Amino acid sequence: MEITKDIRYIGVNDHQVDLFEGQYKVPNGMAYNSYVVLDEKTAIMDTVDQHFTHEWLDNLQNALNGRQPDYLVVQHMEPDHSANIAAFMKVYDKTVIVSSQKAFEMMENFFGTSYEERRIVVKEGDSLSLGKHVLNFVAAPMVHWPEVIMTYDSYERALFSADAFGKFGALDVEEEWIDEARRYYIGIVGKYGKQVLSVLKKASSLDISMILPLHGPFLYKNLGYYLNLYQTWASYEAEKDGVVICYTSVYGHTRKAVEQLGEQLKNFNAPEVKVYDLARDDMSKAVADAFAYSKLVLATTTYNADIYPFMKEFIHHLTERNFQNKYIGLVENGSWAPLAAKTMKDLLANQPNLTFVNPVVHIKSALNDTNRQEIEDLAKVLCIDYVARDESRANKSDMKALFSIGYGLYVVTSNDGKKDNGLIVNTVAQLTDNPFRVMVSINKDNYSHHVIRQTGIMNVNCLNIEAPFKVFQQFGFQSGRNADKFKDEKELLRSDNGLVFLPRYINAFFSLKVEDYKDLGTHGMFICSVTEARVINNVETMTYTYYQKNVKPKPETQGKKGFVCKVCGYVYEGDELPDDFVCPLCKHGAADFEPIQ
Secondary structure (H helix, E strand, C coil), X not given: CECCCCEEECCEEECCXXXXXXXXXXXXCEEECCEEECCCCCEEECCCCHHHHHHHHHHHHHHHCCCCCCEEECCCCCHHHHXXXXXXXXXXXXXXXXXXXXXXXXXXXXXXXXXXXXXXXXXXXXXEECCXXXXXXXXXXXXXXXXXXXXXXXXXXXEECCCCCXXXXXXXXXXXXXXXXXHHHHHHHHHHHHHHHHHHHHHCCCCCCEEECCCCCCECCCHHHHHXXXXXXXXXXXXXXXXXXEECCCCXXXXXXXXXXXXXXXXXXXXXXXXXXXXXXXXXXXXXXXXXXXXXXXXXXXXXXXXXXXXXXXXXXXXXXXXXXXXXXXXXXXXXXXXXXXXXXXXXXXXXXXEECCCCEEECCCCCHHHHHHHHHHHHHHCHHHHHHCXXXXXCECHHHHHHCCCECEEEEEECCCCEEEEEECCEEEEEECCEEEEEEEECCCHHHHHHHHHCXXXXXXXXXXCCHHHHHHXXXXXXXXXXXXXXXXXXXXXXXXXXXXXXXXXXXXXXXXXXXXXXXXXXXXXXXXXXXXXXXXXXXXXXXXHHHHHCCXXXXXXXXXXXXXXXXXXXXXXXXXXCCECCCCCCEHHHEXXXX
16 A cells, blocks of 8 residues: 555554454454555565464565565564564565664564664664655653654654554544544553653654554544644543543442433533443443543442452553543442442542542442432532533622632633634732722733723633643743634633633633723733623632642753743743843743743
8 A cells, every 4th residue: 555655554454353452342453554665775664463474474575566675663562563573584584673772672582583683773863764765763662662662754754653643443444533542542551641741742843744653544634633632641631521430330229320420410511421331331441531531430339348340440440541630429339338439539549630529429228319419419519610611501690700819820811803812811809899890910012902902801711720731832822913722622612791711721710891991011900890700610729839830841951051931931041131031932021030050
């Protein structure tokens, strides 16, 4: 199969496998990808599973069309990709293997030889010229084995990505990419988020036009979509709003509680509810969705003074993959000594940033009226932000929203008549409570200042401590005059004044109408009345101090001399910082820079 004029696909489809890696159901089979790069010299990119030796060698022979391969590049030593190294080297006895030092050590283990007479050891930053095609090697240790390298062909702008960006499913079966890619990533690579983020950072410096993984389809179009998903998965952020309920039930009483909870969640505006019976449903799908959605409910029985085995296995899958950044609801059942809720909480105790939601539903054998009320209360708490976003059900006069004002960080949204805009500010204060008046100070150089002066309205979104750094990049490091800050939002939520409010990462927002304006020189102060106020959730407000300590990435100042921006981490290299210098990223002035220590 021709991918480009010089790159050919020689992989195979496996429809015999029922369990990939002995545990993941693959009803649509599996693809083992391999490629040939044809130039003055030729390079083969990995081999395939042992069951397809002759099919793969036939594909290779046809692609070479009589030529002899010069190099076999081994990016990953897992047997579904490396099993045919020895068979290949016997057929093509002049070919040189190109791989990492760690991979050659593994070849010794697998094949009894490390090919010392026919090998090139490469590391991060090394390259290999085939002619006009130059292969540049990128170290990717623990994505998801320690020996992994990726290869960037600078001529085709193609990234051979090893197991990254792969998915379950053969290439001759049509199916959507995302669900099976997510299940593949969480199941196989999910533990190694930190290492994946490191590789994504390297990839961001490359001009990539296509990604060629070792499993799944070749990725050409809208690469930003795939890279952003991987960024979300590797950061352990919620990909979707909604509630996943995972349960086990012996005699059906816990299942009935789960069914009632599911109905209550829908009644309280949950955008999506997914339910898994862990004893019967595909556990890998349950694990993937537990990572994908923002909220998880675990419901099980006390069993042998512990919890039901399928639930224990499920929680082990979560903790093994660094489960974090979620809201957790608990439902327990026990006839005489219920211990399930405590046991589940203890099993998750070491996972970071998990918020356990009250009430816990305590069932003793069968449901009763108290349990039904607990279920309704749990659903209400889990859905507080979903109700608050709903146009018809939200409490739009909840002045407790103003309690979220502090020396915090806020996104001020506006609209210039053509597009929505957003801006990070840190100066918001309540002035009076009869009537409710709020002050917002905005730098006059910001486009939002100009827009609000013209329109007289704005929304203030109170960021909470779950807001990641990308929110500050989105709204703080680019100008709304020449950037559409909401272009990647699939569905915009609007308040009664027609302006956007954020769907996530806020604990409240309020709509303001400008009543007065004070010129403060560099800034303008808007004195406003409150026309709408909603509390979204009870998560702590993001303060400037919290942002500095926990959200803003540490600047890379090692070996550099100069000044670093305290707001965004931009590094200015030089002996003196001009008094009129403005940070090119966050637009803060010289006063917000400090010398590199």
